[in-house]
Amino acid sequence: MTSFVSHTTVDCAHAYELFEWWKQLLGYVDVDGDPNLPGHEECMVLDPESGHRILFIEVPEPKSVKNRLHLDLRPRSGSRDDEVERVRSLGGTEVADHRGQHGPGTGWVVMADPEGNEFCILRSQAEVDAGAPVEQ
Structure with a gap:
């Protein structure tokens, strides 16, 4: 079962x-x-x-520590960087930037919603298909 x-x-x-x-x-x-x-x-x-x-x-209870579980979001269209900017325009905040750590065009950005819940913005599928290494 x-x-x-x-x-x-x-x-x-x-x-x-x-x-x-x-x-x-x-x-x-x-x-x-x-x-x-x-x-x-x-x-x-x-x-x-x-x-x-x-x-x-x-x-x-208010959020008090880092999330132990989070969502990884992949843009349906556009690029990771475009999506990061769109999230910012909606009121999301950047927590950590992991772009380029595994070479040019790689990585992700950790963001937070208005209540501090963290999530990651990954590269779009088109960016992944273009040949850069996969996120770790």
Whole structure:
């Protein structure tokens, strides 16, 4: 017997606000029949292509340490660097820059959402296919 990942859950202080931010970042959509409204303590988004879901749930504790689990995001189009700039324009912040550590055109950038949850921006598939070494 095995299990599968039903959805990814993000603990947060403001579920609706973070849900809206990630929905814009990822191009995810609302789940049919599950209205997400200001003040809701749980809000879920859905990737219309893969079916992946992310649940934002309010908890009383603030984030206090580095994430032990995080999302690695690969741009659907454009480059990693374009996506880093887009994330910044949405209010994301850069935590660490690992570009070029394994040669020109390699690496990733660690970013944080408005509540400090960390995630990585990888190179696009087109950048990977162009021949630079794969991220470590």
